[in-house]
Amino acid sequence: MEIKELINRYVAEVGHHLPDKNRADIEQEIRSMLEDALEDRAEKEGREPDEEMVVALLQANGAPQRLAASYLPPQYLVGPRLYPHFLNAFKILFLVLTIVILVTTSISLIRTDLEPTDYGLAILRAFSNFINGGLIGFGILAIAFWVIQRSLPEARQTAILKEWEDWDPRKLEPVSELQQFKIGSLIAEIIINLIAIIIFNVYIDHVGLYTFYNGNWQFIPVLAPIFYTYLPWMTLLWALSIVQCVLVLRHGGWQPVTRRFAIGLDVGTALLALLMLIGAPLITLSPEVSTLFQSLDLNDFTRGQAETGLAILPRMILAIILVVTIIELIQPLYNKFIRGVFLSAPKA
Amino acid sequence: MMEDNHVLDNIVLELRRGVLALAVMSQLQTEQYGYSLMKVLADNGLAIDQGTLYPLLRRLETQGLLDSLWRVDGARPRRYYILNADGKRMLPLLSAEWKKLAELVENIL
Numbered sequence: 221m222e223i224k225e226l227i228n229r230y231v232a233e234v235g236h237h238l239p240d241k242n243r244a245d246i247e248q249e250i251r252s253m254l255e256d257a258l259e260d261r262a263e264k265e266g267r268e269p270d271e272e273m274v275v276a277l278l279q280a281n282g283a284p285q286r287l288a289a290s291y292l293p294p295q296y297l298v299g300p301r302l303y304p305h306f307l308n309a310f311k312i313l314f315l316v317l318t319i320v321i322l323v324t325t326s327i328s329l330i331r332t333d334l335e336p337t338d339y340g341l342a343i344l345r346a347f348s349n350f351i352n353g354g355l356i357g358f359g360i361l362a363i364a365f366w367v368i369q370r371s372l373p374e375a376r377q378t379a380i381l382k383e384w385e386d387w388d389p390r391k392l393e394p395v396s397e398l399q400q401f402k403i404g405s406l407i408a409e410i411i412i413n414l415i416a417i418i419i420f421n422v423y424i425d426h427v428g429l430y431t432f433y434n435g436n437w438q439f440i441p442v443l444a445p446i447f448y449t450y451l452p453w454m455t456l457l458w459a460l461s462i463v464q465c466v467l468v469l470r471h472g473g474w475q476p477v478t479r480r481f482a483i484g485l486d487v488g489t490a491l492l493a494l495l496m497l498i499g500a501p502l503i504t505l506s507p508e509v510s511t512l513f514q515s516l517d518l519n520d521f522t523r524g525q526a527e528t529g530l531a532i533l534p535r536m537i538l539a540i541i542l543v544v545t546i547i548e549l550i551q552p553l554y555n556k557f558i559r560g561v562f563l564s565a566p567k568a
Numbered sequence: 569m570m571e572d573n574h575v576l577d578n579i580v581l582e583l584r585r586g587v588l589a590l591a592v593m594s595q596l597q598t599e600q601y602g603y604s605l606m607k608v609l610a611d612n613g614l615a616i617d618q619g620t621l622y623p624l625l626r627r628l629e630t631q632g633l634l635d636s637l638w639r640v641d642g643a644r645p646r647r648y649y650i651l652n653a654d655g656k657r658m659l660p661l662l663s664a665e666w667k668k669l670a671e672l673v674e675n676i677l
Binding site: 242246248249250252253255256257260281282286287290291 | 601602603604607617618619620622623626638644645646647
């Protein structure tokens with residue numbers, strides 16, 4: 221191949237990776253430099269330039285893409301100065317998406333004609349919607365920040381960076397509960413979850429009311445058939461909770477991965493508690509239960525109140541679990557995400 | 569051992585990058601084109617490849633420290649660079665900073 225052709229191709233390839241603005245000027249300079257270098261090599265080697273010499277020169281010069289990249293400033297999708305804001309925006313998106321999925325899934329399940337398998341499908345659909353929504357949201361955020369990155373003047377980016385210099389140690393976040401490592405509470409949690417798994421899976425037939433009537437202990441089953449539909453999910457959450465505690469103990473403290481695991485577990489617990497709360501009754505008031513209350517020599521009103529109380533007791537427990545879980549879920553997220561974004565927002 | 573050499577090479581590269589602008593500016597008190605400047609620096613022990621030198625020259629020009637012009641020299645056009653008034657004012661300041669830094673590092677070592 222002709223020497224000039226090789227150099228022309230190389231220069232053209234470099235130019236393909238350059239912006240239009242200075243392309244012609246840079247191409248001409250590179251061509252001039254290569255011709256000078258070739259002349260120098262030929263003089264040192266004492267022979268006329270040939271294809272082999274040109275190939276060696278171009279290879280020593282580096283791949284065209286690499287040479288073109290050296291003329292350009294670093295190309296970021298989201299630059300280092302905007303990245304913390306991008307991360308905060310994504311965390312808010314994650315939080316909002318979680319709440320929306322929880323609410324919409326709950327609304328879709330407020331129906332009495334659903335089969336047990338429909339609940340499982342609804343949960344799967346919720347996870348699928350969450351992942352889809354997360355991916356779409358992430359993509360839109362990335363595009364938006366890319367546009368900001370490209371259009372934001374250097375001066376404004378410097379102003380954003382300057383916020384990092386004007387910081388007050390007194391405004392630093394308090395150490396959250398999740399970061400503290402309480403071995404006693406973790407071990408207690410493992411034991412309680414283990415007991416729950418054993419009782420509700422091995423001794424489920426013994427879960428009910430026990431009464432001492434007519435000189436004998438009597439057992440009255442109270443769990444409704446719908447409870448057994450939820451049991452696998454409850455067992456899964458208890459097992460995952462044990463795994464989480466073991467991981468924390470193993471690492472010697474909370475890590476970002478175990479914190480995220482805890483958040484996921486809280487979301488799952490809240491969702492299941494909500495489903496159980498709004499679903500069919502978990503307790504069956506069988507005739508034996510009525511006989512039991514009659515044997516307690518209660519008046520009709522008190523007996524009615526007791527039967528009602530027993531019927532709604534599981535829902536009250538679930539409501540408490542749900543509220544506590546949501547508070548546990550939102551509190552560190554509020555401290556970390558919303559407080560971190562709005563209280564440290566860039567000054568105008 | 570190979571990993572140590574790689575680490576050393578990277579750190580040495582960072583050290584050299586820090587002084588390139590000063591070295592280049594010091595040689596542009598007289599007019600030079602890219603390849604001749606590269607040879608002068610190489611003759612003085614500071615080898616620099618085209619992919620580093622030419623973007624550096626453009627950057628210094630964008631920062632208002634160099635002037636450049638195309639001139640047909642013999643068989644081909646060449647782009648000549650030279651320090652302008654701002655560059656000539658900046659050079660002694662940079663040299664002083666470099667000497668201060670070198671002395672400081674020397675004391676630390």
